Amino acid sequence: MANTEQLVTQRLTESGIRYSRGRRAVIDALSVADGPRSAAELHRDLAEAVPLSSLYRSLSVLTDADVVTMHHGSRGVTRYELSEWLTGHHHHLVCLSCGTVDDITPPPDLEADLESVVISLTVAGRFSPKGHALEIEGFCSECA
Numbered sequence: 001m002a003n004t005e006q007l008v009t010q011r012l013t014e015s016g017i018r019y020s021r022g023r024r025a026v027i028d029a030l031s032v033a034d035g036p037r038s039a040a041e042l043h044r045d046l047a048e049a050v051p052l053s054s055l056y057r058s059l060s061v062l063t064d065a066d067v068v069t070m071h072h073g074s075r076g077v078t079r080y081e082l083s084e085w086l087t088g089h090h091h092h093l094v095c096l097s098c099g100t101v102d103d104i105t106p107p108p109d110l111e112a113d114l115e116s117v118v119i120s121l122t123v124a125g126r127f128s129p130k131g132h133a134l135e136i137e138g139f140c141s142e143c144a
């Protein structure tokens with residue numbers, strides 16, 4: 001598997017987007033995050049080394065290039081994560097108290113079960129499923 005850095009570089013080059021130091025910092029921070037991060041959280045993760053305004057601009061450019069995907073939380077907070085073609089398919093654990101969102105990757109047999117549930121739910125209707133995303137709401141270990 002090629003590393004994230006190479007794949008992102010390749011995608012941005014193809015899209016004619018400069019892989020600036022600020023954008024690289026955003027990608028690096030998202031690479032080590034264990035779930036989607038809001039702009040404010042990224043700003044903190046980056047020790048405020050990247051101004052918030054340029055952070056928002058970078059996130060917008062990276063989202064347009066499909067390197068980053070937006071995650072719309074249940075409480076209206078927009079978070080960002082690396083797109084699934086970079087990180088692999090996964091689901092989310094959403095804390096109802098602090099709002100933290102963590103990634104969760106089911107073992108392959110459970111993922112296959114989820115896939116068959118999706119197909120069962122849509123087979124009768126005129127809808128062709130192309131993907132799914134599970135949001136499990138509850139309380140994280142800090143808030144439980």
Ligand SMILES: [Zn+2]
Pocket residue numbers: 095096097098099100139140141142143
């Ligand atoms: Zn929590």
Ligand SMILES: [Zn+2]
Pocket residue numbers: 089090091111114132133
């Ligand atoms: Zn899945």
